[in-house]
Amino acid sequence: MLKNASNKKFAGILAALFLLVGTAHTYGQTNNPGPKFGIKGGLNLSQLYVDQPTVEDESMKAGFNFGVFGKIPINSFLAVQPEVLYSNAGSKVTYGGSDLENVLGIESGEVRFNLNYVQVPVALAVNVGPLNLHAGPYLSYLFSANVKDLKQSDLSSSDIATLDTDDFNKLDYGVMFGVGFDVKAVTIGVRYNYGFREIGNSGVAGQLTENSKNGVGQIYLGFGL
Structure with a gap:
């Protein structure tokens, strides 16, 4: 029984x-949702985290990002999300100490680094209802750089005036991770990009940005179909 x-x-x-x-x-x-393609854009907050003994302070630089994205479902829970973005990075760095002028030939003060990239991130997104958690690698190409000595009134007297795109590594790569919300055609989210490669390649640029890598937080809004 x-x-x-x-x-x-x-x-x-x-x-x-x-x-x-x-x-x-x-x-x-x-x-199981179908593929989605759309446009997105938002705010960048970037910092270089320069490991240089003459650095006294470093502050975030505000910029922007915009571009196109796709979301290709693997199943109802997983999707691959490739993107092509224009993205601003950089930082405002305050240098001090006699070594800066003696070694690099520039005065102590504030230097603003503006780095403009075409970025291609590819994320794996995990969908939980309208929430998605995403992470993956990115590859960026530096197409322009602008460096300004904020203390010098005559930039031609500073070695910084000669710095251009060729003084920085053209390729950057790293990982990104974030969280987003998809509500019908609208997607919003936050993301952090952590670079693995030093930005300066040689000379004054390499010394000013010694061991520095890109760190960029992003807030974005997108519309897809």
Whole structure:
């Protein structure tokens, strides 16, 4: 009698599990979203984290990002999200100490680094209802750089005046991760990009930005179809 009751209980649990699996499978098939493509843009907050002994202070630089994105579903929970973005990076750095002038030939003061990239991130997105968690690698190409000595009234007297795109590494790469919300055609979110490569390649640029890598926080709004 007890054995029969146990068998019936086990059969009931087994049937419930099959029903649950079948329901989940049907949901995944009927609610598997199609590909989405759209435009996005927003605010960048960037910092270089310069590891240089003459650096006295460093502050974030505000910029912007904009571009196009795609969201290609693997199933109802996972999607691949490639993007092509224009993205500002850089920082405002305060240098001090006699070594700066003796070694680099420039006065102590504030220097603003403006670095403009074409960025291609590719994220794996995990969708939980309208929420998505995403992470993946990115590759960026530096197409222009502008460096300004904020203390010098005559930039031609400073070695910083000669710095241009060729003084910085053209390629940057790293990882990014973030969280977003998808509500119908609208997507909003925040993301952080962490670079692996030093930005300066040689000379004054390399010394001013010694061991510095891009760190960029992003807030974005997008519209997709």
